[in-house]
Amino acid sequence: MTTERTYIMIKPDGVQRGLMGDIIKRFEQKGFKMVAMKFMQPSEKLLSEHYADLSKKPFFPGLVKFMATSPVCCMVWEGQGAVATGRQMLGETDPAKSKPGTIRGDFCIHIGRNICHGSDSVESANKEIALWFKPEELVDWTPTEQQWIYE
Ligand SMILES: Nc1ncnc2c1ncn2[C@@H]1O[C@H](COP(=O)(O)OP(=O)(O)OP(=O)(O)O)[C@@H](O)[C@H]1O
Ligand SMILES: [Mg+2]
Numbered sequence: 001m002t003t004e005r006t007y008i009m010i011k012p013d014g015v016q017r018g019l020m021g022d023i024i025k026r027f028e029q030k031g032f033k034m035v036a037m038k039f040m041q042p043s044e045k046l047l048s049e050h051y052a053d054l055s056k057k058p059f060f061p062g063l064v065k066f067m068a069t070s071p072v073c074c075m076v077w078e079g080q081g082a083v084a085t086g087r088q089m090l091g092e093t094d095p096a097k098s099k100p101g102t103i104r105g106d107f108c109i110h111i112g113r114n115i116c117h118g119s120d121s122v123e124s125a126n127k128e129i130a131l132w133f134k135p136e137e138l139v140d141w142t143p144t145e146q147q148w149i150y151e
Contacts, residue, residue: 005035005078006086006119007128012070014115019107020073023116026089026103031149032079036129036138044068049131059112066112074132080150083125086118 008027010020028034042050047067054060077086091098091105095114098105108115119125129138 003078004080004082004122005076005129006082006125007132008075008077008086009117010073011067011115011117012072013113015073016070019115023103027077030089032077032082033143035076035078036133037073037075038137039071039073041071042068050128076129076133076138083119083122087120090116090118
């Protein structure tokens with residue numbers, strides 16, 4: 001059984017618009033296992049670290065400021081192909097290019113208000129999980145439905 005994990009974070013716009021339940025539901029119903037979740041107000045410092053790869057982009061200061069305007073919902077989801085499938089479930093960065101049926105395709109319009117973050121590789125997932133969670137916050141458990149999800 002694979003233990004691939006991805007970092008999914010509902011952004012301030014997703015929280016403010018009351019979409020946390022809808023987003024969590026999609027990962028839950030897909031069959032992924034929740035390993036950690038917390039609701040918190042992130043600092044600009046933490047967000048700058050999270051988006052460090054984008055620090056040279058013109059939209060970076062606005063992105064960090066926006067991400068610190070409201071609480072976020074931080075989650076770790078586990079399962080086979082969780083990183084790549086998680087990205088597919090989110091849709092494209094620009095909601096206008098996201099297919100209906102994806103989270104961004106169904107719930108948002110503008111690239112700067114795309115409601116949810118998802119790790120883009122296993123390597124960045126591991127980095128992001130370590131940045132947002134302490135090891136003891138990651139819960140070790142076995143869902144009873146596992147045998148009905150994996151052959
Ligand atoms: N051209 C842009 N104009 C404004 N905001 C942008 C632009 N490109 C990206 N962003 C914002 O920065 C975030 C991070 O950009 P990135 O290239 O990592 O896209 P992503 O991986 O799809 O998004 P995320 O990392 O938030 O999951 C995007 O989700 C978006 O909100
Ligand atoms: Mg990204």
